[in-house]
Amino acid sequence: MVLLSAIVRSCLLTAAFLAAALPAVAQSTLENDVKATFLYNFTKFVEWPPSAGDETFRVCAVADAAFVASLDRTLANESIEGRRLVRLDPRSAEEARHCAIMYVGSGYGERGAPLLAAVRDLPVLTVGEGPQFLKQGGTIGFFLDNNRVRFDISLRAAQRSGLKVSSKLLRVARTVEGETQ
């Protein structure tokens, strides 16, 4: 089971890598898979404040169906420190407050704005598309560089949310805003 999962995962990563390496005009399935994997990988480099009694680790996504499908595949059967990973599509600010990660896909800014505002001071890792996302108060913003998925990090936003970001993650980010010297 584990071996099979590893093979599947490996294939996924390979596909993502290939997608990232190859030129792409629109956000393809590969791009969605890579971003979904990155979302999962962020959980390993970001430290949330302890949340007692919460058995689920909610990854909320406000995005198109294709991305949601990719994310569901990625998170299937995964867990973090004994907490089951669950994908959620938050409909209200109340729901949004229970998310650990909040992804807002491109084209979903309007719908996502109130949700983002609701979790602004909560320990929720906010991930969005493009450099302007950070300007709107987001923590991590994806962008494409030579057909490769990369990201910027706002350390200020992370600190405001009470999240600790690993230096390793900072290192692979293109730019880091609010970095204290």
Added chain:
Amino acid sequence: MRAFVRRLPIRQKLVFMIMSTTVSVLVLGSVAYISLDYYNSRGVLLRDLSAQSDLILKSSTAALQFLDPPTAREILRTLAPNEHIRRACLYDAAGRKFAEYAAAGSSEGCPAVPGEDRSQFSSDALILVSSLLDSRARRAGSLYVLSDLEVLTARLNVQLAIVGIVLLLTTAIALLIASRVHSIVSDPITDLARTATAVSSGGNYSLRARRTTDDELGVLVDAFNRMLERIELRERELSAANEGLRNEVAERRRAEHERANLLVREREANRLKDEFLATLSHELRTPLNAILGWTKLLRTAVIPPSETDRALEKVERNAQVQARLVEDLLEVSRITTGKLRLDIKPVDLAALTTTAIESIRPTAEARGVIVDRRFASILLPTAGDPDRLQQVIWNLVSNAVKFTPAGGMVVVSLRRLDQVDELIVSDTGIGIDPAFLPNVFDTFRQADGTSTRAHGGLGLGLSIVRHIVELHGGEVRAESDGIDKGARFIVQLPVRTPDRLRDGRSMASLEPAPPPQTLLTGTTIVVVDDDGDTRELLQTLLTTAGARVHLATSADEGFRLCVEERPDALISDIAMPGRDGYGLLRQLQKALGNEMPRATIALSAFAGARDRQLSAEAGFDRHVSKPFDSHELIAMLRSLLSAGRESTDARR
């Protein structure tokens, strides 16, 4: 190897021993240490590399998960300060090469796939493959690192260099120690060897080796010294024994020498005696020729009556010469047997000398020698035996005349010094060889011992002179300036006043002797002798003394007479034809027992101590040697008979 070591001197042996020990310990220790250190270092190297790989892998997790090879490369470049890492490659979870790093000038490549996790040392490199595992223990990435072993080889080189240096230092120190230790160990041995060499080459056993240590060498030195002591002792004993032997040899040689000298002297004495006998027979025969010749002529009446007186005169003169010779012989015999007795009386030396000179003068003048008297006819009263003293003077003067050729002169001087009367007889004669001077007064000694000598005489005169003078307490010496320069004889006699004659044995001589006629009156004496003259002489002597005498010519006849006559005394010759005197006495003792004559006297020409002993053993009371003194014989008979009478009286 062992033989090689054995040949080395002690110093090099020590160096060799110390060096071999030190070097082997050092080399073994170094090898052990370096090996240990090498493997330790390999472990350290591996650990360091593993740690570094871990760090790289952990640093690379984000790069791997977020598909960021540039960052991964950047992370791999952090390996650059470690110049020994030649190559490093990062592989993703699928085992594909994700990022790689190569040191400058590196030619090594990375494998296409990482393979299993491992660490693997090759001869010049260490390859380490390690993996990053995710929360589900899945391989999230792998790192391949290749490091050269420069660190190890450099360390090894440094260690080898240090070991080399230490080895050199150790060698130097070992040599130093060896030289010190050498002196500690080998100095006593060297000293001992030097002493031994000195002893063996110089033979000086009083040398001793110095003891400087208390170890086995000290014991050896002590033993060596003890050995030397014993050798020295033995040598001393040996040399002492040698010395003793040498002394003994010298002693024997000396004794040998003495014996040889004695032999020479004895031979000389024998030669002198032979010479003397030859001279004696010649001297005795010469006057005998004249006597017999003239006597024969007289008896055959060839000589005319007018010549008879002259012939008789010659016979008488020769008889006198012979008588003098015999007299001299007897005198010498008395002197040598110590029987010469002086009849000391008051004498006048001047008168004696004058008488002697006058008796010689006719002979001297007949030979053309003048005898001169150089002293006043005054009285020189002293004491002495007048006959003997006259004999001295006569001998000296006649000797001088004899050795003085015709026309020569003999001077006799006489004077009284302080307490000494000095008589000097000097002549102008043939003189005396200085070499012979010391022997002039020796018995039987003549300057010319050959039978063809020009001067007659027995050579006894001067010997007699010396003895008589010495008996008188004086001395005589001869002087001569050499051959043909004349000679001088000087006699010195102590002056003795007649008063001083009161004491001493001479008193007896001065007593008037009892008339001999009455001495043996009433005794019967048997005389046994095969020699008629002796028989006749004894008969006359004993008869005159008043004894009744029976004569026997042999032992048998003597035996018969003794048995018949039972005499008071027996006088018997020893050597007789038939039975001898000893036999006669033994036969008489058997036949007569207690009736033996009271006095038995052996009368013999043999005068030795052995003969006296034989006579005593045979039973004779006395042994009298010929020629005998008639007075002594009678005195002896008298004393024997009187003693015998007393004893016979006692027996009766």
